[in-house]
Amino acid sequence: MTRYQHLAGLLAERIQTGLYLEGEKLPSVRSLSQQHGVSISTVQQAYQVLENQQLITPQPRSGYFVAHRKAPPPVPAMSRPVQRPVEVTQWDEVLTLLEARSDKEMVLFGGGAPDITQATLKPLWREMSRLAQHQVLDALNYDTLNGRRELREQIARLMLDGGIALTADEIVIASGCHPAMSLAILAVCQPGDIIAVESPSYYGTMQLLRGLDIKAIEIPTDSETGISLEALELALEQWPIKGVLLVPTCNNPLGFIMSETRKKAVLALAQRHDIVIFEDDIYGELAAEYPRPSTIKSYDIDGRVLLCSSFTKTVAPGLRVGWIAPGRYLDRVIHKKYAAIGTNVPSTQLAVAAFIRDGHYHRHVRRMRQIYQNRLETYTCWVRQYFPCDICVTRPQGGYLLWVELPETVDMVCVSRTLGRLKIQIAPGSLFSASGKYRNCLRLNCALPPNDENREVIKQLGEAIESALEA
Amino acid sequence: MTRYQHLAGLLAERIQTGLYLEGEKLPSVRSLSQQHGVSISTVQQAYQVLENQQLITPQPRSGYFVAHRKAPPPVPAMSRPVQRPVEVTQWDEVLTLLEARSDKEMVLFGGGAPDITQATLKPLWREMSRLAQHQVLDALNYDTLNGRRELREQIARLMLDGGIALTADEIVIASGCHPAMSLAILAVCQPGDIIAVESPSYYGTMQLLRGLDIKAIEIPTDSETGISLEALELALEQWPIKGVLLVPTCNNPLGFIMSETRKKAVLALAQRHDIVIFEDDIYGELAAEYPRPSTIKSYDIDGRVLLCSSFTKTVAPGLRVGWIAPGRYLDRVIHKKYAAIGTNVPSTQLAVAAFIRDGHYHRHVRRMRQIYQNRLETYTCWVRQYFPCDICVTRPQGGYLLWVELPETVDMVCVSRTLGRLKIQIAPGSLFSASGKYRNCLRLNCALPPNDENREVIKQLGEAIESALEA
The missing domain is CATH 3.40.640.10 (Type I PLP-dependent aspartate aminotransferase-like (Major domain))
Structure with a gap:
């Protein structure tokens, strides 16, 4: 774990255990830097992580405050599929999802690809190169x-x-x-x-x-x-x-x-x-x-x-x-x-x-486990922020996939067509049912880096869902 | 094509068209070297190829002579399999053949692997290395x-x-x-x-x-x-x-x-x-x-x-x-x-x-085509030399596989067990039939380099077949 991740974890724990209270001002960047013997930028990075997770809010010229907490969205209830053997359908929908992969401009929130850009993968590249060179x-x-x-x-x-x-x-x-x-x-x-x-x-x-x-x-x-x-x-x-x-x-x-x-x-x-x-x-x-x-x-x-x-x-x-x-x-x-x-x-x-x-x-997986946990938290916050209120969201205990259940009236198969035009790929819930249930659900791949571009994508996604709700 | 291959091809053609007659003495190494403007060792390599193909025979202290030609063995007749749909059997026999692959000491004449040691493959290795390095x-x-x-x-x-x-x-x-x-x-x-x-x-x-x-x-x-x-x-x-x-x-x-x-x-x-x-x-x-x-x-x-x-x-x-x-x-x-x-x-x-x-x-395949043709000729000669007389051998028009039909009494499934102990793998003909016919046949992979070791293997193979005939 890097220093800023460690510091962010520590501060998050203090907020969650109530050591820092809702609305309370947090220590200044400078004082934290001195207290923990880390650089100013490390503290700034840690605060950025907490801000992404909506645990804290910045106030211009005043510093950071513990955010007012909304109750977390409920988790989806037990599913209720058809109780008899059925033939699987939905192939055309799956094919559409797969074909998005060849579109270089598409942001792939619908797939299951991991992050392969971390430095801990370098020894793998080296070994591949060694096999070829020798x-x-x-x-x-x-x-x-x-x-x-x-x-x-x-x-x-x-x-x-x-x-x-x-x-x-x-x-x-x-x-x-x-x-x-x-x-x-x-x-x-x-x-x-x-x-x-x-x-x-x-x-x-x-x-x-x-x-x-x-x-x-x-x-x-x-x-x-x-x-x-x-x-x-x-x-x-x-x-x-x-x-x-x-x-x-x-x-x-x-x-x-x-x-x-x-x-x-x-x-x-x-x-x-x-x-x-x-x-x-x-x-x-x-x-x-x-x-x-x-x-x-x-x-x-x-x-x-x-x-x-x-x-x-x-x-x-x-x-x-x-x-x-x-x-x-x-x-x-x-x-x-x-x-x-x-x-x-x-x-x-x-x-x-x-x-x-x-x-x-082992080194790589240890790192990825931590990264994906952080990203799941960040994306969960963004979903709470940009999606409609009455949704259910899973609380994954591992991996990097998030499942969101929207109000019954939202048809994610239709929404995903609109999103396709915006070059956003998501996986509509219906693909996860033999007979096309869960049309009001979607799966999000949270292995994608939680940067500004992707935050914007989640915002657009929320807007598309809102429009579908109103229509 | 290398120089010696070119020269060998030229000489082979002269022998086959009757320009050099059976039993005739061939030009000395030195004179050929001068005549074609190539090195002594190039001529020696060319003569080695022709000797492998049994087109010429060396006589100590006299030079090379055009070999006396045996009639080539006949090709196998039209096959006569069972004329009704059958379920394929022979899996255990195929598995035995496949398992030999993991034995590093085994000489794999039974498989279908090509020669991957030629220099024309170097650009492929380079590209694999480049992908990894970048x-x-x-x-x-x-x-x-x-x-x-x-x-x-x-x-x-x-x-x-x-x-x-x-x-x-x-x-x-x-x-x-x-x-x-x-x-x-x-x-x-x-x-x-x-x-x-x-x-x-x-x-x-x-x-x-x-x-x-x-x-x-x-x-x-x-x-x-x-x-x-x-x-x-x-x-x-x-x-x-x-x-x-x-x-x-x-x-x-x-x-x-x-x-x-x-x-x-x-x-x-x-x-x-x-x-x-x-x-x-x-x-x-x-x-x-x-x-x-x-x-x-x-x-x-x-x-x-x-x-x-x-x-x-x-x-x-x-x-x-x-x-x-x-x-x-x-x-x-x-x-x-x-x-x-x-x-x-x-x-x-x-x-x-x-x-x-x-x-x-294209460069690589052009080269391999030539190499495999030469090897097929060489192995065919060795089979004629070391196998019993009354056999049929295919005349492949490409690829690198040779099919040999032995007298009906030879059971190559049994022979292959003996050969396995000698660390020689061959493919018994029965694997090529749904119902285990062709037990008196075998397939040989002629992509293996025709060196002294492999010549010895073909000799051992011939001996094992001879013993099976006598038994």
Whole structure:
């Protein structure tokens, strides 16, 4: 953590614990600088962070004051999706969202890309450069089917942090979490099968189910505690469900982390009904709490949890390095991988293996966790400031995604068309439902730097929503 | 072409046209050196090439003589596979073959890896290094779903050589020819459908069919002219076949190039029966003839040919850069790609796009074409020398794969186990059949450098086959 971040954290804590009261004048920049032995500009930067988070307000020629606090917006209530298996639709809407990526002018608040501009990524670039300069032949040759062993060994080490003790041989590399999940489902399911999912659920996963001809049954999900175990149990009693697909740690899009108790309970349910769990842990390492929360896979005793993850969110999407720990489905996953995809790019695997091995990965993730937490707070403040009053906003416990629920009358699918013309891309909530629910919701990517341009974008977004409300 | 290759070619031509007669003494090294204005060592290298190809024999203290020519071994006859749709088997055997890749001591004559050690690849390494050193963010960010535009534009240019006029928008990048073919089949077929294939057919494609639950009907195929159109027509009349999968240019494993007439005839057949053609062109640019033969796709007027290819054989496997030109199935291919795989690694796409753009690709492929032709000739000579007499050997018209048919009594599945212990990997013919036919055949990868070690390996291979014959 940098000095100003440290100082900002300290001051925020004092405000939150009531040491500085609402409306009270804060110490001057000069006095804080002397008191903490830091430069004037460090204090100014710290105050800027707090101002962004709307904890303090500047008054010209008087200094900074503790802001009057609005009550935080409520979190969204438990979702209420249709309670039967449905075919996933919404492909055209997802395609529109994806196509915005090729428009260089578009501000991409609708995607899930992480920030790849931090200096802690430099050792990764260096390693990529080294592989090319030394013409390391392994980088241009065929990979083995399971993926590079040196990488699988490093992943096995990382997985210990999530409570999972596995060998490199029990891990299969895939070109991301998405293809890993695709292999997991191919290994377990047949076309026509039913999988239970959280609702809302990430649109990529939804389209994956559609592509594989799998029906989805959407289960009510709470934005703070996760999937409703009662509703899941009811569904399991009623339908021939093959597995449940969960993002239990730093959920996409809701940001919750299921408690250990609930993770164990969902596994017990899976055991009782003899189904599998597809566990998507892609944001798991970006949990605000440290050490990171345990995975469902860590409690798995009979190989029924297929854990999928990748370095897409923690390091960089362009690596296309993900993995699957498929438990008892290892052989089937390997066959499906050979049949459908073949081997992966070795150079990015080699680079990221060295990045972890030399300790750079942990340093980088530690930094990104902090950055994303700050950004989530800042964007939450901006949403409160610029959006209409009667909204619900999630309080993500990790990752960098924010989910906003607007009044029922707002149709974000329409609003997103208007925004597209303003070169602003957001993800309308309907993409996160098999049947197009949540049209009054949106997901925001808070990995984008909270600078003036992006503050302006959030303001424009708020205005577009206000117009939609009035229309 | 280097000087010694040029000289070797010249001398080979004189021998083949009868200018130098069998048993005749060839000019001394010194006189050739003076005559052609090249160094002594250049002449020695040229003679070494001719000796490897068994065109000449050295006699100690007398010089080189034109070798006495054995009649070349016959080519394999038209194959006779089972004439009904079958489920593909042989996965365990393929897995054994693949697992040999991770054994560093194994000599990999069974795989399909190209030679990636030539100096003409240096500009590719340089570009990879440049991308990393300049921290080009596009290299670590999400790719667009279709793949990098700059690469698709270069591929569109290359495809003109195969007679295909397409825009970049009609091309979709995939992580190799294999996943491209997987997407092609997913876009057209349902589980349980039937696809007609050449017999023998590449084992990777066979397992792809199995992985997608597609049945294969194997069509008799001639090692010089390709798939039997008569047999294909009969099959089309008899079975509800969805498409035919062909490797018409530099076939894997047989090495033939279908004539233009036959390519047009198979397309006409596809039109008449309203089926699609899956055209695998992965070795197409390595045809011995130049300019390269046209693709079936180049005659396609109604978008029923899905052409798949990659830079795996022409540049390097580790790039994992392939593509598909899916004709009328473009939208379906894009959806299937998103659902099953997602986006690809951008860094290798950017590197290969620059490699083509700057003219290095053409230079490299020109060189590799020549090298592989020489190596095919050399390995063919060694096979004639060290294998039993009554064999059939293909005469590949491009690529670098050789197919050898041994007497019926030899079981190459057994022999390959013996060879495995000697750290020699070969591909037994049975992998190239849905139902395990061709156990008396093998495929050899002649991209391996024809040095003394590899000559010794071919000798050991011949000995193992001889023992199997005697047993």
